[in-house]
Structure formats: structure tokens, C-alpha cells
Amino acid sequence: METPKRRRSATRARLLEGALEVFAERGFHGASVEDICERAGFTRGAFYSNFGSKDELVLALFEATTDRLLEQIAALLPELANQPGTLLDAVLGLLDDAAPDQRQWHLISTEFTLHALRSPEAADALIRQRTVFRQRLTDLVDEICRTSGLRLNVPVDQFVRVVIALHEGARTQSLLEPSAVPAGSLEHTFLPMVLDAVSRP
Amino acid sequence: METPKRRRSATRARLLEGALEVFAERGFHGASVEDICERAGFTRGAFYSNFGSKDELVLALFEATTDRLLEQIAALLPELANQPGTLLDAVLGLLDDAAPDQRQWHLISTEFTLHALRSPEAADALIRQRTVFRQRLTDLVDEICRTSGLRLNVPVDQFVRVVIALHEGARTQSLLEPSAVPAGSLEHTFLPMVLDAVSRP
DNA sequence: CCGTTTCAATACGTTTGTGTATCCAATACA
DNA sequence: TGTATTGGATACACAAACGTATTGAAACGG
Numbered sequence: 001m002e003t004p005k006r007r008r009s010a011t012r013a014r015l016l017e018g019a020l021e022v023f024a025e026r027g028f029h030g031a032s033v034e035d036i037c038e039r040a041g042f043t044r045g046a047f048y049s050n051f052g053s054k055d056e057l058v059l060a061l062f063e064a065t066t067d068r069l070l071e072q073i074a075a076l077l078p079e080l081a082n083q084p085g086t087l088l089d090a091v092l093g094l095l096d097d098a099a100p101d102q103r104q105w106h107l108i109s110t111e112f113t114l115h116a117l118r119s120p121e122a123a124d125a126l127i128r129q130r131t132v133f134r135q136r137l138t139d140l141v142d143e144i145c146r147t148s149g150l151r152l153n154v155p156v157d158q159f160v161r162v163v164i165a166l167h168e169g170a171r172t173q174s175l176l177e178p179s180a181v182p183a184g185s186l187e188h189t190f191l192p193m194v195l196d197a198v199s200r201p
Numbered sequence: 202m203e204t205p206k207r208r209r210s211a212t213r214a215r216l217l218e219g220a221l222e223v224f225a226e227r228g229f230h231g232a233s234v235e236d237i238c239e240r241a242g243f244t245r246g247a248f249y250s251n252f253g254s255k256d257e258l259v260l261a262l263f264e265a266t267t268d269r270l271l272e273q274i275a276a277l278l279p280e281l282a283n284q285p286g287t288l289l290d291a292v293l294g295l296l297d298d299a300a301p302d303q304r305q306w307h308l309i310s311t312e313f314t315l316h317a318l319r320s321p322e323a324a325d326a327l328i329r330q331r332t333v334f335r336q337r338l339t340d341l342v343d344e345i346c347r348t349s350g351l352r353l354n355v356p357v358d359q360f361v362r363v364v365i366a367l368h369e370g371a372r373t374q375s376l377l378e379p380s381a382v383p384a385g386s387l388e389h390t391f392l393p394m395v396l397d398a399v400s401r402p
Numbered sequence: 403c404c405g406t407t408t409c410a411a412t413a414c415g416t417t418t419g420t421g422t423a424t425c426c427a428a429t430a431c432a
Numbered sequence: 433t434g435t436a437t438t439g440g441a442t443a444c445a446c447a448a449a450c451g452t453a454t455t456g457a458a459a460c461g462g
Contacts, residue, residue, distance in 0.1 A: 011410080027315060029230030032449055045411045048451070107318060114228060114311055117304075117376055127378060154390070161382065162367070162391045165374060169366030175318055177328060181362065189355070190363045190395055197394035209439070233419060246441045249421070405462085412455070418448085425442070432435080 012050045014040040019061050024104045028058065028111050059125070062112055066129040069105075073098050073136050081143045088191050090144060091137060091160075092184065095167050102183070106171055134160050154198045163191065213251045215241045220262050225308045229259065229316060260326070263313055267330045270306075274299050274337050282344045289392050291345060292338060292361075293385065296368050303384070307372055335361050355399045364392065 018040030022031040033054055037047050051057045076097060080090040099105035116126040137160045145152065152159060170186040219241030223232040234255055238248050252258045277298060281291040300306035317327040338361045346352065353360060371387040 025319065027230060027319070029228055033451090034449070043411055044449095044451085046409075049409060054450085103318075107315065110311065110315055113373060113377070114308065114315075117308060118226065118228075123377060130377075158387075158390065161374060162371075162387050165370030165387055166363070166367045167370070168373065169368070169370035170363075172314060172369065173362060173366060176314070176324060176331075186359075186363050186366055189359065193395050193398035194391055197398060212440080234421090235419070244441055245421085247439075250439060255420085403462100405460105407460075408458085410455105410457090412453100414453075415451095417450075420447080421445090423442100423444075426440090428438090428440105430435100430437075432433100 011040075011042060011046055015042065015047060015050060015057075016061050016064050019057055020065065020104070020108065023061070023111060024107045028115060033057075058115070059122075062122075062125060062129075065108065066133075069098055070129075070132060070136070072100075073133070077136065077140060081140055081147075087141060087144045087148070087150065088188075088195055090140060091163055092167070092187055092191070094137065094140060095164070096184065102171070103175060106175060134164065137163070150199055151201070152198050153201065159194075159198060162194065163187075166191065209251070212241075212243060212247055216243065216248060216251060216258075217262050217265050220258055221266065221305070221309065224262070224312060225305045229312050234258075259316070260323075263323075263326060263330075266309065267334075270299055271330075271333060271337070273301075274334070278337070278341060282341055282348075288342060288345045288349070288351065289389075289396055291341060292364055293368070293388055293392070295338065295341060296365070297385065303372070304376060307376060335365065338364070351400055352402070353399050354402065360395075360399060363395065364388075367392065 015036065018038075019031070019036045022035050022039050025031070026035070033044055033047055036057075037044050040046075047057075051060065073094060076094055080093055085093075096102070112122070112126060116123040134157065138156050141152075141156050141160060144150065145156075167187055170181065171183070173181040173186070174183045216237065219239075220232070220237045223236050223240050226232070227236070234245055234248055237258075238245050241247075248258075252261065274295060277295055281294055286294075297303070313323070313327060317324040335358065339357050342353075342357050342361060346357075368388055371382065372384070374382040374387070375384045
């Protein structure tokens, strides 16, 4: 139907995509609006007719990216909950497969986190997103516990927080020293111990 | 004796200190040389007679900051190794007390890490620093194991990497949601389980 | 078909930041 | 005490980035 609106939202999407790439490469402050437009194949004119400012873009990008991530998770959930492996396989699978590009997502989300630690409103948005994300993981764990009869003796939310913390910390080390710390190695070595400890009465 | 050299190194130090603060507040790219000089009580003249460029400052700041951190650790080591508590108390104590300001150090080191993930030379420097840091922790663990007869059935370096990963990931959550995740809570809740698991034959 | 509207391009002015070149004061040294 | 040196301030030139104002073209509505 409405071709113009489609065009508009298409350029908006391309700008967001370009922003994602350029932010990952050069960081938030290091990337200029010009860089982003060039990457997307537009000029600044297109940018300022779609966004009021760079800050506004950042917020929009954050929303768009996390929305997509959460959709991705929703798509993965049924498969992970029912299919074969253990609880940890499912949880770690979710953490690994949620984002299409681990490195890029790590760079972007870390950048956002730094931003949030300096800006209360950004912190609000980030906390909301992370809360939803954790809730999805919590639901997954609950589901698997129910079907498998597993019982945890710590709050599931606490358990999920630890898995996330370890995963994020380990990812930093993996990206920095890929050969010394293969992706997922720390999690797969040590999380079973934790799970074992928290799942016995 | 040589007053001028002292003056020079004093202004250098004040510039570095200012840079540390301003970088923590606004991020690396977000902080201008002007900002840093103003914070330190100088003008750009002073800056460019002490540093060749902003990049050079960043490297120098990184070296200076990590040097101080490692000194701090060296000072803490004997006390922690011999005195009262458990192995985990010692290790977590070291991680907590090494930096005088956890928040600032987290912001700075995260910033450096992002920088390193985009710049191979910065990565080299960061990896070196982290290797030394881990080695100190490894030594501490070894020492405590020797005096207490404790025996780990995983490589100590692996164990230390996990502690660091969890600590760094948990710190992100603590800084973002201080009330939901009190500092150290995740570590103190879950690391004992890991230690217990890796210290039984 | 012709006016209108909309979106992106172009052109422009302003600000911000970097780095250099010059100047000034204070200390070192003969 | 006079001269040389050194460190930091001031002034300046230049580049990059932002945001605005204007223009052009393409789709839509009457």
C-alpha cells in the first residue's frame, strides 16, 4: 500500500543497521553521524529527517536491537525447552544464539552499559531490557525444572543472574584471548558444579 | 633537588589524575583534551608539553593506573595470604580492595577493554596487564593452598579465570542495580559451591 | 493533469576540538 | 648578575562534526 511510508521506514531501518555496525567498530562517541549515513548509503539529510539527534538515534537503536533480540529468544524458547539436552545446554544455548553476532553484540551492549552507568534514563531502559531478558531465562529454567522434576534450592532469579554474570565476564576473556579461553569453556567447565550444588536438597 | 623535573612530573601526574576522572565521567572519546586540562588546572599548553597526543595519554594512563593497581596488590598480598579467613575471602578481598574506587575503576577498565577489542596494540597491553594480575591471584591461591593443605582438582589458572569472570560480570549488575544486587552478593553466594566442588577428590 | 506534500540531497553556518607556534616567567648555571 | 633553558600560557590555524535552511524530485490527491 503506502509506498512512501514504507520507503521511510526502510531508510530508517538501514540507518539503524548502519549505526549498529559503525558503533560496534568505533564506539558511540567515535562514530560520527556522517559515518553512519555513509555506511547506510545516505547523507545527513536523510538522518535528520528521521532522527532528531544522535542521542535519539542511540535510544532508538537500543530499543530496536533489544526488541529483535527478545524476538529471537521467543523463537528459540519452545525448541530449547522441549528438545534434548540438559538445563544448562538450554540456558547457554539461549545466551549464545540469541544474538546473531556475539562479538558485535558484546561491543554494542557493553557500550550501552557504560552509557547507562552515566545516564539515569539510559539506565532505566537498560534495566528494563535486562529484566525482561532475565525473566525469559527464568521462565525457561522453570519450565525445564517442571518437566524434568529438577528442584533448585536457591531463587531461580539468583541462579540466572549468576549464569549471566559468568557468561558476560567469560565472554570478555574469550574475545580478548580467543585461544586461551575458547568461547563457552569457562561456563561449560564450572556451571555444572554450581547447578549440581544448587539442585541437591 | 631538581625542582623543575619535580614540577614537570607533578603536572604530568595531575594531568593523568584529571584524565582518569574525566574519562570515567564521559568516556574516552567523550572527553576532550581541554576537559582534562581544565580538570587538572592547566591549559592545553601544559598538556602538549607532556604528551604528544591524546592517544599517547591514554596509553600512559593505562600503564600508570595498572602499575598502581599492581603495587596495591603487592601491598595487600602478605596480609591476605597469612591472616585469618578462607581462600575465597582472600581472593575476593583482593579483587575488591585492589582499586580504591570500584565504580571508577570499572568504568575505566571497561573502556580500555572496549578499546582493546578494537585495537591490537591496546589488546597486547591489556592482555599483559591481565596476565600479571591473574598471576598474582594464582600465586595467592597457591600460597593459601600450601599453608592450608587445600588441593584443587582443576588448574588454578582456570579457577582464577572463573572467579574474575564472575566478579566482573557481577560488578556490572551491582553497579547497574545496586539494590537488587548488593556488591559481592553473587560471588559470596555461589563461589563457595564452586570451591567446594573443585576441592574434593 | 496540476498542485501539494514528503523525503532525501545539497549547501551553509557554527561550534568544538586538535595541534602548532609564539610568548612569558622562573629557575639554573656561568 | 646576566644569559640560557625550560615549562606552561596564549594565540592561532585548521579540520571535523553538528545541525539548519534550502532545494529538487517523486508520489499522492483532487
